[in-house]
Amino acid sequence: MARHRKVSWLIPAGLLTLCVIPMLAGVLRLIQLAGGPEQIPADDRFASFPLPLILHIVAACIYLILGAFQFVPRFRRNHPGWHRIAGRVLAAAGLIVAGSAIWMTLFYAMKPGTGTLLYVLRLVFGLAMAVCIILGVTTVRRGDVGAHRAWMIRAYAIGIAAGTQAFTGGIGGALIGTSTLGRDLAMSSAWVINLAVAQWVILHPLGPAPSRRSDDSAELTVHSGARS
Ligand code: HEM
Numbered sequence: 001m002a003r004h005r006k007v008s009w010l011i012p013a014g015l016l017t018l019c020v021i022p023m024l025a026g027v028l029r030l031i032q033l034a035g036g037p038e039q040i041p042a043d044d045r046f047a048s049f050p051l052p053l054i055l056h057i058v059a060a061c062i063y064l065i066l067g068a069f070q071f072v073p074r075f076r077r078n079h080p081g082w083h084r085i086a087g088r089v090l091a092a093a094g095l096i097v098a099g100s101a102i103w104m105t106l107f108y109a110m111k112p113g114t115g116t117l118l119y120v121l122r123l124v125f126g127l128a129m130a131v132c133i134i135l136g137v138t139t140v141r142r143g144d145v146g147a148h149r150a151w152m153i154r155a156y157a158i159g160i161a162a163g164t165q166a167f168t169g170g171i172g173g174a175l176i177g178t179s180t181l182g183r184d185l186a187m188s189s190a191w192v193i194n195l196a197v198a199q200w201v202i203l204h205p206l207g208p209a210p211s212r213r214s215d216d217s218a219e220l221t222v223h224s225g226a227r228s
Pocket residue numbers: 019022023025026027029043053056057060061063064097098101102104105108109110111121122123125126127129158159160161162
């Protein structure tokens with residue numbers, strides 16, 4: 001039991017560790033855009049209209065941090081009000097991350113060194129993240145906690161690929177070289193890896209599997225306010 005509790009807290013710890021690099025990059029970018037010291041080089045592509053990037057970074061930090069704690073079953077059950085309120089903030093933040101990602105892909109000039117594959121997959125996964133969040137919300141409103149859990153895990157996996165990319169980008173560069181296609185493949189593989197892990201997590205829940213209908217009393221308490 002104590003081991004189970006320990007393991008469940010390792011999940012948010014691991015998730016937060018995974019997103020340290022993109023969140024740090026985001027904070028440094030915000031400092032640079034605000035006219036502070038240039039810890040990362042300025043990027044002219046963002047200069048004339050930085051709002052989507054600012055929204056993207058702020059929403060991503062909220063999404064990743066709050067989202068990590070939704071993965072602790074005990075915390076979720078003992079603090080149902082927290083799960084519900086944090087879930088609403090998360091859904092909004094996640095939609096802003098996905099929407100701004102799509103906007104930036106379409107309207108900022110392409111980052112030098114990135115190609116068509118990453119361009120297209122950013123649109124695909126940005127859209128997929130938004131769809132997963134919308135399905136996560138609609139399923140819980142129908143009382144289908146199992147489907148809600150699965151869609152929210154998939155949405156989080158797509159978002160946190162920003163952290164996985166820090167590794168796949170580096171490892172991929174060493175293994176398949178630094179051509180544009182090689183770099184795009186390395187970056188894009190993060191979404192595939194994360195979705196595969198997400199699918200495994202969905203099929204192997206920590207603790208009792210959530211019911212299809214929300215007749216599980218703990219989860220019902222958690223989500224009953226979603227219909228209010
Ligand atoms: C939720 C986790 C995420 C974090 C922490 C994050 C972080 C960041 C940061 C820090 C930047 C600024 C890069 C710079 O300053 O050069 C950025 C840009 C960007 N992000 Fe994200 N991001 C996340 C999710 C996503 C997702 C899911 C997508 C697409 C599906 C995406 C697409 C983009 C795009 C297109 C840009 C503009 C990049 C460029 O053109 O250089 N992000 N992100």
